[in-house]
Amino acid sequence: MGSSSNSLLPDTPVVALVGNKTDAWGERMVSMEEGERRSRDIGCACFHEISVRENVDEVVSVFQDIVRFSKIHQKSPKLKRSTSDLRASNRPNPDASTHLTSPQSPSF
Numbered sequence: 001m002g003s004s005s006n007s008l009l010p011d012t013p014v015v016a017l018v019g020n021k022t023d024a025w026g027e028r029m030v031s032m033e034e035g036e037r038r039s040r041d042i043g044c045a046c047f048h049e050i051s052v053r054e055n056v057d058e059v060v061s062v063f064q065d066i067v068r069f070s071k072i073h074q075k076s077p078k079l080k081r082s083t084s085d086l087r088a089s090n091r092p093n094p095d096a097s098t099h100l101t102s103p104q105s106p107s108f
């Protein structure tokens with residue numbers, strides 16, 4: 001089912017890469033840099049590191065970012081947004097370990 005039959009669904013899914021359990025110090029298996037790189041490599045809209053256990057706001061921020069990217073895409077599907085454009089827009093949780101993947105982000 002495409003967006004032509006349901007305007008709430010984007011044609012291109014917005015994909016986010018999320019690393020959980022940032023509270024589990026000493027058990028990290030993937031560095032933040034590695035996560036960011038992978039996020040770019042596979043074309044994710046954004047990369048988050050969160051702790052579901054300790055901070056529900058970080059979980060909310062993941063979904064807020066996805067909705068925001070989805071709206072950007074729906075408004076201007078052909079427009080490629082620069083990282084600075086996206087950073088300048090209203091960040092839901094500036095304290096969260098959240099990163100927009102810039103060089104290879106999907107075209108919006």
Ligand SMILES: Nc1nc2c(ncn2[C@@H]2O[C@H](COP(=O)(O)OP(=O)(O)OP(=O)(O)O)[C@@H](O)[C@H]2O)c(=O)[nH]1
Nearest residue numbers: 019020021022023024025027050051052053054055
């Ligand atoms: N320390 C920590 N533990 C977490 C966090 N989120 C989930 N867990 C724990 O990780 C375990 C797996 O959580 P689940 O919610 O079952 O995750 P899942 O992806 O469904 O796990 P599987 O189905 O077992 O692969 C549970 O023991 C959770 O309590 C977190 O942010 N921090």
